[in-house]
Amino acid sequence: MESAFTIVVPDTDVLSRLCGTNDCNLRLIEEHLGVPVFTRGNELSVSETDPDVHRRFKYIIDRIVDEVANGNEADDQMVYSILNVSPADSADSSLSARDMHDFFVRTSISVPGTVHRVYPKSKNQAELVNAMRSADMVFCLGPAGSGKTYIMVAEALNLLLSRKKSKIILTRPVVEAGESLGYLPGDLEQKISPYLRPLYDAMESFISKDVVRKFIEAGVIEIAPLAYMRGRTLSDAVVILDEAQNTTCRQMKMFLTRMGEGSKVFITGDITQIDLPKHTQSGLVHAVEILKNIDGIRIIQTEASDVVRNALVKKIIQAYEKYE
Structure with a gap:
């Protein structure tokens, strides 16, 4: 896909759970980012040139993959908790975005x-x-x-x-x-x-x-x-x-x-x-x-x-x- 930013999720089971039933989780991510998310095989992509969108998209996908890999269910509760902590949120904070998400999980x-x-x-x-x-x-x-x-x-x-x-x-x-x-x-x-x-x-x-x-x-x-x-x-x-x-x-x-x-x-x-x-x-x-x-x-x-x-x-x- 031309000008797309793509993330590969190798494990198809993790990818399926990440996307949710009828791609419901992807719809939440799309609403949060304001851009459509495309799937093709083991790839998730956004057709967007803004590096801030790329950074946020990667953060969200990485966090959901981590949670699913740790045995947690990727339901809307968990996805919302990740969407509400982005890298930009911690720009003026002593906590990194990952630390903030870990706090949400705890x-x-x-x-x-x-x-x-x-x-x-x-x-x-x-x-x-x-x-x-x-x-x-x-x-x-x-x-x-x-x-x-x-x-x-x-x-x-x-x-x-x-x-x-x-x-x-x-x-x-x-x-x-x-x-x-x-x-x-x-x-x-x-x-x-x-x-x-x-x-x-x-x-x-x-x-x-x-x-x-x-x-x-x-x-x-x-x-x-x-x-x-x-x-x-x-x-x-x-x-x-x-x-x-x-x-x-x-x-x-x-x-x-x-x-x-x-x-x-x-x-x-x-x-x-x-x-x-x-x-x-x-x-x-x-x-x-x-x-x-x-x-x-x-x-x-x-x-x-x-x-x-x-x-x-x-x-x-x-x-x-x-x-x-």
């Missing part, structure tokens, strides 16, 4: 008993994983879709299924967008179910609905409204508070003081989507301000660039940030 999360391994898709996500492993309490603030809850649930399952913790408790405020439970139809379970559904969705990304239900029936996993935490001591558990921007200061203090011996507590929220009544301070904003200098507590901030739900979501968030 901060990947395996879910024991399943095929799932979660690779951070950005530096902030990798920092979140690192924080959860090193601290007993972690706050993560950031926009919707930046992977906060997903990564926290993955780490919680890792700790539970590897028998490092005995229980997972997922909770969130149930009164949002000005609605009162008393005015909603149905019994209590029917009323709170829509508010807790996102937590079930996150859990079911890793384990089946049947397994989730069995764990809930056995009391190993608990998904409940924040109000149900009052008066309890939560020991030897991973406790996740989602949508924490919609807690009051009093609710947040109540929740944080439930932490018992041997527990890890993860708090996440988006302070741009506060649904509390006017003039009511968010407990998340308040807590981060007064606890930011306490040893053993880590505070991580994700950004629009970390959004992984859909490329369009990232653009929407950036547009709102610019407008506001």
Whole structure:
């Protein structure tokens, strides 16, 4: 191919896994580089003269080949983690691109008993994983879709299924967008179910609905409204508070003081989507301000660039940030 930059992958099995089902991984690489990737035999090529594209293309292919050769699955999680670290990223850093990718791999999360391994898709996500492993309490603030809850649930399952913790408790405020439970139809379970559904969705990304239900029936996993935490001591558990921007200061203090011996507590929220009544301070904003200098507590901030739900979501968030 004239003017093409070509990389040869000698092992056809490695090449096949690198490309992914129906070349899905190549499509991700093409979107990242902004140029088409061609395959011919054992060759991968880009028809591009820009040396920066050549360097990035070689880096990406070399890293994926290394991971596959080490027995790791070349799924979209792993590919995204590589795409988010390029040689240019480390130009002003003491870490090389390879060192940065190795950091991403070290901060990947395996879910024991399943095929799932979660690779951070950005530096902030990798920092979140690192924080959860090193601290007993972690706050993560950031926009919707930046992977906060997903990564926290993955780490919680890792700790539970590897028998490092005995229980997972997922909770969130149930009164949002000005609605009162008393005015909603149905019994209590029917009323709170829509508010807790996102937590079930996150859990079911890793384990089946049947397994989730069995764990809930056995009391190993608990998904409940924040109000149900009052008066309890939560020991030897991973406790996740989602949508924490919609807690009051009093609710947040109540929740944080439930932490018992041997527990890890993860708090996440988006302070741009506060649904509390006017003039009511968010407990998340308040807590981060007064606890930011306490040893053993880590505070991580994700950004629009970390959004992984859909490329369009990232653009929407950036547009709102610019407008506001």
